[in-house]
Amino acid sequence: MNYQLIFLPECEPTTGSDGLLKFNLLPFTLGKKLDRPILPVCLRTSRAFQIRTNIFNSHPYTDLFWFLFSPYTRFHINSLAIVSPTDEASDEVFCEKIRENMSHAxxxxxxxxxxxxxxxxxxxxxxxxxxxxxxxxxxxxxxxxVHQQVPLASLEAIRYDLETTKNIQRTIVNLNERVAAAARAANKPTSSTTSSHAISKPSDGSNHRQTYERLKQELIEKNRQLFLNKNCN
Structure with a gap:
């Protein structure tokens, strides 16, 4: 018989951003008992205007109000690799292995x-x-x-990127790339040259690209070293 069962192992709706609860062992015990593989699926929801889809300890009517107020709800579904149970691992170890994979994803x-x-x-x-x-x-x-490492970035830009990455180093890299791109756009030569001059001295796009990449990497490495030195001290 080819059948499938769907479980919510956390047994509780969460924000999907604060942390992953401990899983209920029932689906993993059944998986081992019936010798059925488990397909972990990471499900996240988001709404317009950064309206949260779940607020801890909120009233169900409050959640319903924001659900009706939001123009749409977007579902993000990420299927991970199928995990088959083994006789060597206990139910707890099997469960924790899948939980670690999902938290990492x-x-x-x-x-x-x-x-x-x-x-x-x-x-x-x-x-x-x-x-x-x-x-x-x-x-x-x-x-x-982050603002100390990338002072040219606005606080709102930093906040928005951190809400997405939840990682200081990754946000610093992202903002450095944007700052470098903005500097490159600001230093881009205007098209005020004549057509004859443009024909006689064509611009070398590859050189501009190499210079941009070199400056970007230098900026990223400089901020990374400052960040590491500050944390070490």
Missing amino acids: MGIELTQFDEQQVAELRKRPDLVQRRHAQRRAEFQQMINT
């Missing part, structure tokens, strides 16, 4: 919380507010760190 951290602990946490709004304040402070510190 989504670029988020593994947490030690499960759905029961999340339910208990909902009963302590003071802890939730404290955690939110802590995360806001940590995110602001990330923005300040």
Whole structure:
């Protein structure tokens, strides 16, 4: 019999950006018992105007309001490699292996919380507010760190890129590339030369490209060294 079962291993809707909850062992136990491979699927949703699709401890009517208010909801589906169970690994090891693969693919951290602990946490709004304040402070510190390394970038540009990458070094590289591209566009010669001059002295596009790539790599390497030296000290 060729059948398929779909499970939500976290057993709890999350934002998909703060961390991955511990998985329920049921689908992995069934997979080993029935000798069926598991296809991990990473599902994320996003909306216009950066409206979050899930807010911790929010009322269902609040989520419904924002769902109706948003003009659209975009679903991002990423299928990972199929994992087959083995007799050597226990259910817990099999489950944790898939959870690590999914967290790596989504670029988020593994947490030690499960759905029961999340339910208990909902009963302590003071802890939730404290955690939110802590995360806001940590995110602001990330923005300040990037701004020190790339002072030409605006705070809004840094915030937007960090919300996507959630990685300081990757954001620094992205912003350096944009700054280098903007500098290249600003230094691009105008078309005020005459046609005869353009014919007699054609521009060498390959040289411009090589110069641009060299300057970009120098800028990225300089900021990387500054970032590493600051963290080491």
